[in-house]
Amino acid sequence: MEKNLKQISNGNVVNIEELYESLMQLLEQVGGIMPFTSSLVSWWQHRNFNKRVVCNEAKIKEIMLSVSITNAEFIYTKVAPMVFEKIVKDQEDEKAELLLLGFDNCVKNDLGDEDIIIYYFDLLTELRVIDLKRLFTFSKRTNESIIIPEMNSEQDMLLSFSDSKLIRLGLINERVTKPLGNDLKEYYDFIEVTSSGNRFLDFIGI
Structure with missing residues (x-):
């Protein structure tokens, strides 16, 4: 061998x-x-x-x-x-x-x-590629900035679905409730990658 x-x-x-x-x-x-x-x-x-x-x-x-x-x-x-x-x-x-x-x-x-x-x-x-890229940006392990979509847009719908999946799988936590207004920046500041999420990122070398 x-x-x-x-x-x-x-x-x-x-x-x-x-x-x-x-x-x-x-x-x-x-x-x-x-x-x-x-x-x-x-x-x-x-x-x-x-x-x-x-x-x-x-x-x-x-x-x-x-x-x-x-x-x-x-x-x-x-x-x-x-x-x-x-x-x-x-x-x-x-x-x-x-x-x-x-x-x-x-x-x-x-x-x-x-x-x-x-x-x-x-x-x-x-996880789909959109979910993985979302997790990468939340982790701040890459140089990509977090996408902040316009409230109630199609992009907001897609990313909200992705975020919900990441939360369900225990990869991220949201520490505040999503606001009803148009400014999502503060909300995303309070999303954090869990210890399980970080171990997963370590596994794929991100």
Whole structure:
């Protein structure tokens, strides 16, 4: 297995097909994984997966080069199948990058708690990109400013729905009631990311 891992890292010229073939060789060396191998082949042939892999080829290579020998079986038989399945099935192309950020975190930090990993990836699946970007801005971990929509506008409706979802999932808290007037700035000053929300952001590396 170590030899194959080194073969993957021979140079920056490795294309995605060669990376895939090397991954298949690694998988075959781990016992009892034929169902996963067959499934991954079908995912690979899926149009969405091909498109999203091409767009994120550099990141996938980087992640694969980071897999430790000791953690390879867990990554390839538990984490990778879940990540690839979600990449294929998600409705939003942008989500692939965020799923790979979570995958990268699992690999680089040798995360081994399967239940926690599943929870965070399921949470990523439940949230749409608009929800995630909303959470990012509330966290102040990015340079983007919080969008303050015009009261009762369509944008206000969409963002209010997103905020309600983040509250329901325990990712943010609102410490004041939404005002009836037209000024929402003060209201957004009192929205804070919860400890659970911050742990989730840590998981995806934001």
